[in-house]
Amino acid sequence: MLTERQRLILSAIVDDYIRSAEPVGSRSISKKSGVGYSPATIRNEMADLEELGYLEQPHTSAGRIPSAKGYRYYVDHLLRLGEVDEEDLRTVREFFSRKMTRMEQIIQHAATILANLTNYTSIVLGPEVFSNSLKAFQLVPLNEQMAVAIIVTNTGHVENRTISIPPGFDMNEFEKIVAILNAKLVGVPLHKLQTKLYTEVSEELNRYVNHCEMIIDALAQALEQRTEHRAFTSGTSNMLSQPEFRDVNKVKSILEWLDETPALVRSFSPKQEGIQVRIGSENADEALQNCSLITATYVVDGTTVGTIGLLGPMRMDYAKAITLMDILSKNLSVMLARCYN
Amino acid sequence: MLTERQRLILSAIVDDYIRSAEPVGSRSISKKSGVGYSPATIRNEMADLEELGYLEQPHTSAGRIPSAKGYRYYVDHLLRLGEVDEEDLRTVREFFSRKMTRMEQIIQHAATILANLTNYTSIVLGPEVFSNSLKAFQLVPLNEQMAVAIIVTNTGHVENRTISIPPGFDMNEFEKIVAILNAKLVGVPLHKLQTKLYTEVSEELNRYVNHCEMIIDALAQALEQRTEHRAFTSGTSNMLSQPEFRDVNKVKSILEWLDETPALVRSFSPKQEGIQVRIGSENADEALQNCSLITATYVVDGTTVGTIGLLGPMRMDYAKAITLMDILSKNLSVMLARCYN
DNA sequence: GTTAGCACTCGACGACCGAGAGTGCTAACC
């Protein structure tokens, strides 16, 4: 358990380091208003804090920097949330008052704004539609061999696949198929569609439509390819502005990680509700050992449909980042609810 | 006009520099098989080539490096195309034999492969659907206030917008609207849809459906937001592997450029058919002065639907890049034709 | 026209040095 003074000093060091990115010395802490101790006293406390693992020293005779544990303590106990820049708030409001008609567009735009306001890199995953349920089904023939199958989900998401039409198939049967599928499958979660196709629909369909096995197969196969998660990043170049990443090799692995959708998905997957902060080594991924990742989920129609993330150096402005993400994810949920619910 | 020997030397220098990224000296050229001249002779020629603007010298007593003009000459006259690594070819073939059901997925995958094989950064624009024509139109109500309008184009692309339903509107009218719109608008290019909605459809629709003005307005408004070009990049981190970009500041502006879709679109817009190489200052964009951008277009149903680009340092392996892009864009067109035509 | 020889140039690299920032320890102070 830290004493009040230790907390004060730790807090001051983290604040300072977040601002300056340079090791913080005892003198500069001592000079701060609100701290009534001499450098020597501060030094003693700093030595203690280092021993406890909250601080680190790049080398003898440099100041201290917070360790991952230090940041964690800061985030858990010392953070003062809630003060948002008026200007930033205006930007966010302006964004949410705009009219947009595509869900993806809304979310990606939100991510861009997040990246711009924080100067970190934002990542959007989803929308995850696999747990949605079917709202409507449609088949549009393109020509004699090909048709587009369209699926609309309860959250207003539209998914489409190209399927090939068996030769000799009567195009007029399409309407029947669509009608039957809609009658049977609306309301069914997408991840159950495939099995339902074979168990419940197949038989019925066979009764009315000839040669429909191949259509069912094609549909099932198209569903097989569950939409791999889509990832969208914004503000990648912001990473390069961070002084800790002035060395190309340090950023490289991070950019590689950002480039690789599966890796992103893996890191995001334990989708706890709400805001989550992972600091340095709390990230499983090797590439993120020097980074912090803040994630927040957004909700449509009661289900969590996607995750929005913010990646920065460990020395992140947690207060600003967290409040902004909180505002953004809540507004996002509200806006999406207004559009799709 | 260059002499045969000058061409030989220029070619050797470019080849060497592409490989090593270091200024090329007269000695190393002289030692190459196929070059039967002493370093001194080479030096004289190099001095001439520099005077003509094809070579540059980072400083006295360093070797020469090709200038933008030198690369241009190399690409236009000296390039030997057509030799592709067997391994690479296998990767490409394997890719095109795979079965994929989403157009975007196919294209993005192709871009990823391109980036992996070349170690440069690939960019995909499109598919550009604005010049497509309408194949089918569909309206799916989500609830009392919202509906999804779905547009399928002749190239199999599916576009969707959320529109709000005027209060008191009879849901059963939807079918009529859809029928009329399909009857009137199928075959019309997307960019003419908006005007046609008002000129030809509005009247007819009014005759059969009550309160449909607001629906038309909503549709027109949704179409207003022509889908901004979508950009997809892959292999961003490859930029950091290039020795010329070991300095963070040099890459930063490039990454910013890559992050900004409108800038990408601007650079790509003069969409000439086929493969195009823009070297260094031939790129209008400030950020690309030290880069080369190779672009290729792909085609579905006779119209150019999108562009695929490859961004690397000026010191690019043009031969490999161009042949690969050629193969890829042609295969892509064939594959898309098979899927959507 | 081509090439050997040679003086010259310039950047890269390592060694060295002083300045500055910050520490840890000790002893004095309240």
Place this chain on the structure above:
DNA sequence: GGTTAGCACTCTCGGTCGTCGAGTGCTAAC
């Protein structure tokens, strides 16, 4: 006993200097 002034010590950073090597340009010989 907690706090603080003083001081020796440590370590990095930036600048200077000299050496090394690669490569050039010029001249003279072939």
